[in-house]
Amino acid sequence: MKEEIEKIKKVALEEIEKATNAKELEDARVKYLGKKGELTAVLRGMGALSAEERPIIGSLVNTVKTELEQKIDQKEKEYEIAELNRKLKEETIDITLPSTKITRGSKHPLNRIIEEVEDLFVSMGYDVVSGPELETDEYCFERLNLPKGHPARDMQDSFYITSEYLLRTQTSAVQARTMMANEGKTPIRVICPGKTYRRDDDATHSHQFSQVEGLVIDKNISLADLKGTLEVFVRKMLGENLELRFRPSYFPFTEPSYEVDVSCFKCGGKGCNLCKQTGWIEVLGSGIVHPNVLKMNGYDPEKYSGFAFGTGLDRLAMFKYGITDIRLLYQNDVRFLNQFDRCDR
Numbered sequence: 001m002k003e004e005i006e007k008i009k010k011v012a013l014e015e016i017e018k019a020t021n022a023k024e025l026e027d028a029r030v031k032y033l034g035k036k037g038e039l040t041a042v043l044r045g046m047g048a049l050s051a052e053e054r055p056i057i058g059s060l061v062n063t064v065k066t067e068l069e070q071k072i073d074q075k076e077k078e079y080e081i082a083e084l085n086r087k088l089k090e091e092t093i094d095i096t097l098p099s100t101k102i103t104r105g106s107k108h109p110l111n112r113i114i115e116e117v118e119d120l121f122v123s124m125g126y127d128v129v130s131g132p133e134l135e136t137d138e139y140c141f142e143r144l145n146l147p148k149g150h151p152a153r154d155m156q157d158s159f160y161i162t163s164e165y166l167l168r169t170q171t172s173a174v175q176a177r178t179m180m181a182n183e184g185k186t187p188i189r190v191i192c193p194g195k196t197y198r199r200d201d202d203a204t205h206s207h208q209f210s211q212v213e214g215l216v217i218d219k220n221i222s223l224a225d226l227k228g229t230l231e232v233f234v235r236k237m238l239g240e241n242l243e244l245r246f247r248p249s250y251f252p253f254t255e256p257s258y259e260v261d262v263s264c265f266k267c268g269g270k271g272c273n274l275c276k277q278t279g280w281i282e283v284l285g286s287g288i289v290h291p292n293v294l295k296m297n298g299y300d301p302e303k304y305s306g307f308a309f310g311t312g313l314d315r316l317a318m319f320k321y322g323i324t325d326i327r328l329l330y331q332n333d334v335r336f337l338n339q340f341d342r343c344d345r
């Protein structure tokens, strides 16, 4: 019996040693140590042994069992370690490899300007409003004192969609919309930045451009309020020490009307190519809201007055960033746009 056990042990150890994977190891465990295994069978047959032999054989079987179990455990550990090493080798991450570049977008120069203008006017108590880009003749012109056939319509080459609808040529259209929406209530203090369209195309004019409109209506609004507001606006956007010049002009929706020039921020007013040797650069249209416009849009000109102004945001962006062709702002060329990512840092 002893020899038989030793033989089982020998064969079993060989088999465990030979096992090359977890499955073979498990098969060996079942074959020798399982319920129907060879060692278990020996234990079962112990009833036939003499009283002296029994404990000797019993303890031998147990020793062999433990030995086999240990051997199996040890083999299992070896597999685990080998598997871990294999994984570590296969799944190594080379941290010295150059990483994939994460490209960060940047704000469009026009959006930068719009946000700056909005921040400034919001800080002065204005609301930011918007209006449709596909506008009616009524709001774009008629309600701004430009009835059909008015010669001043010729100043704006328009894209008409039908005889009543056009792409708005000026954000001034929002003045009338705001007044109508406020139904005679005051104060009105709004700016409206947005896209505008005219049949233009050269280095300083694009068929699509951007304007910001300003409108204030209340009791006792005067030219002094307009001047003070525009001084803050222009100096904040273009330079604190700049001078402003109010030049009488004509706009159908304001009376009196002014074009506002700023002393050239490039040459300081001495004269250069930017200001065409005049020392001044035109930046804004403005004026005191025409009584007809107040009346047409629900405000009594005897009681209320207001000022309005409008300026091209593209021009402001071009001045501020030294852009020489307005069309660059609308071509979505990343080589151009990428240059502005530095402004965020």
Ligand code: DAH
Pocket (backbone or CB within 6 Å): 169, 170, 171, 172, 213, 214, 251, 253, 254, 284, 285, 286, 287, 308, 309, 310, 311
């Ligand atoms: N809408 C005018 C334009 O596009 C600019 C302008 C002038 C706006 C005078 C105004 C204003 O609000 O009062 O040329």
